Amino acid sequence: MPPALFESCATERLLLRRPNPADALAIFDSYAADPEVTRFLIWLRHQRIADTLAFIEFADEVWTSTGIGPLLIVRAADGAVLGSTGIDLDGPGRASIGYVLARAAWGKGYATETLGAVVDLGRRAGLSELHAWVHPENPASIRVLEKCGFARQPGYPRTEVFPNLGTPVPVPLFEYTRELQPP
Ligand SMILES: CC(C)(COP(=O)(O)OP(=O)(O)OC[C@H]1O[C@@H](n2cnc3c(N)ncnc32)[C@H](O)[C@@H]1OP(=O)(O)O)[C@@H](O)C(=O)NCCC(=O)NCCS
Numbered sequence: 001m002p003p004a005l006f007e008s009c010a011t012e013r014l015l016l017r018r019p020n021p022a023d024a025l026a027i028f029d030s031y032a033a034d035p036e037v038t039r040f041l042i043w044l045r046h047q048r049i050a051d052t053l054a055f056i057e058f059a060d061e062v063w064t065s066t067g068i069g070p071l072l073i074v075r076a077a078d079g080a081v082l083g084s085t086g087i088d089l090d091g092p093g094r095a096s097i098g099y100v101l102a103r104a105a106w107g108k109g110y111a112t113e114t115l116g117a118v119v120d121l122g123r124r125a126g127l128s129e130l131h132a133w134v135h136p137e138n139p140a141s142i143r144v145l146e147k148c149g150f151a152r153q154p155g156y157p158r159t160e161v162f163p164n165l166g167t168p169v170p171v172p173l174f175e176y177t178r179e180l181q182p183p
Contacts, residue, residue, distance in 0.1 A: 005124070005125075006067070006068045006087075006121055006124070006125055007063075008071075009071075009117050009120075009121055010076065011076075011113050011114070011116070011117045012113065013075065013076055013077070013110070013113060014073055014074065014075065014076055014082070014110065014113055014114060014117070015074045015075075015076050015079075016071040016072070016073060016074070016085060016114065016117055016118070016121075017071060017072055017074060018059070018063060018069070018070075018071060018072070019055075019056050019059050019070060019071075019072045019084070020056065021053060021056055023056065023072060023081060024049055024052045024053050024056060025049065025052075026080070026081035027046075027052050027055070027056075027072070027081055027084070028046055028049050028051075028052040030080075030081050030082065030083070030102040030104075031081075031082075031083050031084070031100055031101065031102040031103075032045070032046040032051070032052055032055070033045060033046045033047070034102070034103060035164065036103060037100060037101070037102065037103055038100070038164045039162070039164055039165060040134075040135040040137070040138045040141065040162060040164075040165075041098075041100060041162070041164060042133075042160055042162060042163070043055075043163070044163045044164065045163075045164045055070075058070075059086075062088070066089050068086075068087045068089065068095075068121075068125055069086055069087065069088070070084060070085075070086035070088075071084065071085050071086050071087075071118075072084050073085055073099070073101065073105075073110065073114050081102075082101055082102055082105040082110060083099065083100045083101035083102055083105060083110070083114075084099070084100055085097065085098065085099040085100075085114050085115070085118055086098065086118075087118060087121060087122055087125070087127075087130075093126070093127055093128035093129060094127065094128065094129045094130075094131070095122060095127055095129075095130055095131075096130070096131050096132060096133065097115070097118050097122070097130050097131075097132050098132065099111050099114050099115060099118075099141075099144070101114075106140070111140075111141075111144045112144050112147050112148060115144055115145070115147075115148040116148055118130075119148060119149070119178065119180065122180055123180045123181070123182070123183050124183055126182070127180055128179065128180055129177055129178070129179050129180065130150075130177065130178050130180065131150075131175060131176065131177040131178075132145055132150060132175070132176045132177075133158060133160065133173045133174070133175055133176075134173060134174045134176060135162065135171060135173065135174075136171075136172070136173070136174050142174065142176075145176040146176075148178070149178050150176035150177060150178040151176065151177060151178070152174055152175070152176050153174075153175040153176070153177055156172030156173060156174070156175075157173070157175050158172075158173050158175065159171060159172050159173065160173055
């Protein structure tokens with residue numbers, strides 16, 4: 001896939017764009033180091049700016065090797081970093097998605113707006129299915145998935161240890177999927 005096609009996309013209020021090293025401090029300060037924001041995420045909360053720089057380096061590797069990858073969620077009006085999202089290819093025509101927003105950006109419909117754009121991006125990238133894994137006690141995220149047309153699959157197909165919850169006990173996850181039609 002030619003990366004430039006998917007490196008950024010605009011919504012009504014947001015810009016989704018590929019991260020770069022100049023974003024590190026904003027990512028760290030706005031969401032990546034916040035214990036409340038990262039509770040239900042499967043990556044370890046950032047402890048120092050080096051963790052954020054490692055994420056940006058990882059994002060670059062993913063973009064280089066797959067032509068799609070992590071995107072920052074930026075407020076279009078002033079360029080403020082609000083969170084991140086992205087498409088992670090994990091099979092032919094199939095990818096997983098995720099999203100996280102800084103606490104100050106919650107409750108404004110930004111996640112729904114973001115996921116709508118990510119679904120569209122996945123469709124334009126030729127994917128046929130997106131899926132998401134979610135902690136069963138994360139109702140806001142479940143609501144966002146349902147609003148964007150994702151449907152819960154039966155059972156608990158996978159378990160995961162959530163590193164920011166402070167317990168090594170694996171949690172059975174909900175899986176949500178959405179089929180995509182070609183544009
Ligand atoms: C989950 C998250 C992305 C939601 O972002 P957001 O921008 O506030 O989401 P939206 O405003 O688009 O939509 C949230 C919906 O959930 C609902 N909601 C919020 N808290 C809820 C709760 N405790 N119980 C039930 N519904 C809830 C809202 O009312 C809204 O639904 P509505 O439009 O029908 O009223 C944000 O809270 C977040 O970043 N959380 C931490 C990271 C995270 O958990 N990411 C997902 C990992 S799977």
